[in-house]
Amino acid sequence: MxxxxxxxxxxxxxxxxxxxxxxxxxxxxxxxxxxxxxxxxxxxxxxxxxxxxxxxxxxxxxxxxIKAPVVSAAQHSTDGTIKWAMRVGDQDVETVYIPEEDRATLCVSSQVGCALECKFCSTAQQGFNRNLKVSEIIGQVWRAAREIGLQKETGRRPITNVVMMGMGEPLLNMKNLIPALEIMLDDLGFGLSKRRVTVSTSGVVSGLDQMTGKIDVALAISLHAPNDKLRSEIMPINDRWDIQEFLASVRRYIASSNANRGRVTVEYVLLDHVNDGTEHAHELAALMKDTPCKINLIPFNPYPGSPYKKPSNSRIDRFQKALMQYEHTVTTRKTRGDDIDAACGQLVGDVIDRTKRTAVAKAAKGESIDIKAL
The missing domain is CATH 1.10.150.530 (DNA polymerase; domain 1)
Known part of the structure; x- marks a missing residue:
């Protein structure tokens, strides 16, 4: 044995x-x-x-x-962005490396799939399978460092920022998220600044309250709608914790945090003729008036089968200009890697599709099939 x-x-x-x-x-x-x-x-x-x-x-x-996830598929963009499907057990998660002049950011997954069923998310269409282990979360960072050329003899650290914005909802995996974050911050680990490690949540208030006072990292919130009616339509989690409950928890966290410098990053995906009108912009500004924040507008990245579209540039500009009438800092996310699969979760979805097609082809030839691959 x-x-x-x-x-x-x-x-x-x-x-x-x-x-x-x-x-x-x-x-x-x-x-x-x-x-x-x-x-x-x-x-x-x-x-x-x-x-x-x-x-x-x-x-x-x-x-x-010492066993980290291994790369099962990769896509390289002309702008330097690399998207990996990383094998964890018998499945894959997605990890994305985004190099810039002054930083190199790694987008890390926390779950295989996702249970939150946000209507505009590619990962949500794959359903939820399981939480990642600590080794599978921190192992994505370890493997990425190896893939992009970590030089053992110098101890060079090529990743300067980590964002927990990959597949899954991080705060539904608190048991394994916290130790992984500790390793990212630890001088004997990756030694990253707490301001350079960001956790993004769609509104798991119980998890955010658990983080408060326990670990100090930058916080980003996936808001995506300025009112409860619209948010519940596109993000079912809003039926469990509404916007005001969510923002109250956010304020508690940033009040206890040094990493956030007193404000939170608000992520807002712009969906054509859904949440991108100027009336939505004014409503969003009013909603956030008591919560110091930077608002990051994210034009929707279409994926096959999605019912949503990316707004026109003119609609994006109008939305941003309406928001900028107020005191909030507003940015529009720069498109990266648009010559490779754009939407989060799409590469892993393609790997799953190829696996299924291979299994079906084997079945047609009378070969054995691994049911788990379907």
């Missing part, structure tokens, strides 16, 4: 120290040495950890592993 190995990517610093002390009978500083090898130098082979004694290396090889 083979004993399943312990994946060290599942531990934040405190968890790793405890594991080394209680399970390996090793001192805490050994755990910290190993953690530095994993995250500063991208090492996944214990034999490469040359300041770790041979006895401990053998013990680690026998009982532990």
């Amino acid at each position: 083979t004993t399943e190995k312990i994946n060290l990517l599942d531990f934040d610093r405190q968890g790793l120290r405890t594991f080394f002390a209680e399970e390996l009978n090793e001192k805490a500083f050994r755990a910290e040495q190993v953690m530095k090898w994993i995250y500063h130098f991208g090492v996944d082979n214990f034999d490469d950890m040359n300041n770790i004694n041979k006895v401990l290396r053998e013990k680690l090889k026998e009982r532990c592993e």
Whole structure:
């Protein structure tokens, strides 16, 4: 009988120290040495950890592993954006690398699929399967660093920003989100500034209240409508926590946070002739008057089968100009990677479709089928 190995990517610093002390009978500083090898130098082979004694290396090889998601598909844009489908278990999640002159941002997934059923979201059409483990969340960052050329001998850190805006609702996976965030912020992990790690939520008030006072990172909220009637139509979660409950929770969080500098980022997807009228802009400004914020307008990225369209440039401009009459900071998200699948979740959806087509073709030839692939 083979004993399943312990994946060290599942531990934040405190968890790793405890594991080394209680399970390996090793001192805490050994755990910290190993953690530095994993995250500063991208090492996944214990034999490469040359300041770790041979006895401990053998013990680690026998009982532990360093196992991150692997890339199952990739798309490279001419502007440098890379979109990966990363294999977690027998499924895929999406991770996107967005390089700019002064930063390199990684968009990370927290779940396989999503349960919230937002009507305009490509990922929502795939349904929900499961939460990602700590190792599968932080492992996306680890794998991306390797893919884009982490140089082991220098310990260069090529990712400067992480946004939890990939597949899934992060605050429905609090148990694994918090340790993953701790590793991102830890000097022995990726050492990112708390202002450069952003968690986005669609309005899971219970999770946001749980985060308050527990971990300090930048917050973005997926609002997408200026009133409860419209928001409930396109975001069913609004029936559980309405806008005022959501914003009250947001204000509690930013009041306890240094990372947010007293304000929150509001994400607002513009859907043609749905939520993009000037009347919606004025309503949004009034709604947010008591919540210091930056409003980020996101023109909708169409995907196959979507009932929504991207607004015309003139409608986008009118909406932004109407908002800018007020005191809020307003930006329109710059389009990146528009020569590859644009919508979040679309690459993984394509991988799933290819898997299904392959399975059907095998069935037609009388070959065996893995039912899980369907």
